[in-house]
Amino acid sequence: SQKIEQNSEALNIQEGKTATLTCNYTNYSPAYLQWYRQDPGRGPVFLLLIRENEKEKRKERLKVTFDTTLKQSLFHITASQPADSATYLCALGLNDYKLSFGAGTTVTVRA
Amino acid sequence: SAVISQKPSRDICQRGTSLTIQCQVDSQVTMMFWYRQQPGQSLTLIATANQGSEATYESGFVIDKFPISRPNLTFSTLTVSNMSPEDSSIYLCSVEVGDISPDTQYFGPGTRLTVL
Secondary structure: EEEEEEOOOOOEEEOOOEEEEEEEEOOOOOOOEEEEEEOOOOEEEEEEEEEEEEEEEOOOOEEEEEEOOOEEEEEEEOOOOOOHHHEEEEEEEEEOOOOOEEOEEOOOOOO | OEEEEEOOOOOEEEEHHHHHHHEEOOOOOEEEEEEEEEEOOEEEEEEEEEEOOOEEEOHHHHHOOOOOEEEEEEEEEEEEOOOHHHHHEEEEEEEEOOOOOOEEEEEEOOEEEEEE
């Protein structure tokens, strides 16, 4: 069966450190993978998209890697700040505009 | 970009009743989606609603339980019919705009539904 798995536990890190989140999938052949941020009581907000033929994407302090052989994406938040505290969702896309989401990883950055 | 509003933001309903959730977008969009997010779980796509055609439902979701309307390019409704406590969830609508990157979606704030 198809499955998307993100870090099973919440991530607690010190301000200034790098947070690394994982997204593993099975029985999917995604054309692209997206990362979203979700704050309590709000809808997800798009952060980054990486396509199957891309290895790495960066946006400011965010970096995403995509390894279609390992069926894994890593999401890095460098120089983390308390404002980065949120739940981060990975989503797989199949070129039909529909997204399949992981359950998310909650990140807490301590000042 | 797209700004999406949903009404109501939350509601508490009795078993057996129905609730209609509204989704309004500030620009015309072709593709709208309805998701459900149960506590501690991922977003699950309920259906895709394109203007001018019948909604397309995902496996496990049926029109009789979740009827959808899409009367124009800026508005959609999702009705949760004959509700049971298992329908307690957050319901979100989203749209695909394609301005930042193709296939990215903008989400509404969600409707938190509690069924007693």
